Amino acid sequence: MAQQMNEAQMKFVQELEMEMMADMFNKMSTTCQKKCIPPKYRESELTKGEAVCLDRCVAKYLDIHDRIGRKLTSLSMADEDATKKLQTQLQK
Amino acid sequence: MESNLPPAMQLDTQSTAKQFYEFLAQYNRVSEMCFTHCVHDFTTRKVLDSENTCAVTCLEKFMKSVNRISLRFQEIQFAQSGNVAQALATAETMKK
Numbered sequence: 001m002a003q004q005m006n007e008a009q010m011k012f013v014q015e016l017e018m019e020m021m022a023d024m025f026n027k028m029s030t031t032c033q034k035k036c037i038p039p040k041y042r043e044s045e046l047t048k049g050e051a052v053c054l055d056r057c058v059a060k061y062l063d064i065h066d067r068i069g070r071k072l073t074s075l076s077m078a079d080e081d082a083t084k085k086l087q088t089q090l091q092k
Numbered sequence: 093m094e095s096n097l098p099p100a101m102q103l104d105t106q107s108t109a110k111q112f113y114e115f116l117a118q119y120n121r122v123s124e125m126c127f128t129h130c131v132h133d134f135t136t137r138k139v140l141d142s143e144n145t146c147a148v149t150c151l152e153k154f155m156k157s158v159n160r161i162s163l164r165f166q167e168i169q170f171a172q173s174g175n176v177a178q179a180l181a182t183a184e185t186m187k188k
Contacts, residue, residue, distance in 0.1 A: 060134075061127050064127045065127075068148075
């Protein structure tokens with residue numbers, strides 16, 4: 001029974017991760033396009049500068065995304081600890 | 093551990109999942125916002141120290157502003173639903 005729960009949970013988490021990854025990708029695409037590609041549109045080919053900028057933008061976006069994730073996790077854990085302490089106090 | 097809490101405080105799987113979903117969606121939003129506002133130097137692939145500090149500060153500020161916004165929102169909701177006493181109690185306990 002517990003194993004079934006875990007499988008269902010795992011599937012849910014995997015689907016959620018996929019969706020969030022897609023969402024992150026969309027945001028990253030929009031952001032890097034705004035940052036790197038001026039809205040002039042004289043020709044359809046990417047210039048060397050634009051291409052290199054996009055490469056760097058993607059690298060930086062993923063790096064910042066990770067750093068924010070790590071900080072968010074540590075803030076959440078600290079918050080969770082405080083909530084647990086409050087709960088144990090309330091139960092007394 | 094869950095059974096020790098009154099039924100009103102027990103989280104069912106649905107709302108926990110929904111909360112987690114919202115948490116992740118917010119994570120993506122913060123990433124996008126802080127990256128847009130903090131990162132301007134595309135002469136390198138490396139994240140500069142100033143950009144790193146800016147992003148982390150951005151996150152902390154965002155979290156604090158969300159907390160404050162939800163607090164004020166709660167106050168106003170309580171006041172609108174006619175429950176002035178509850179609104180005052182919330183404001184008192186959470187003013188820091």
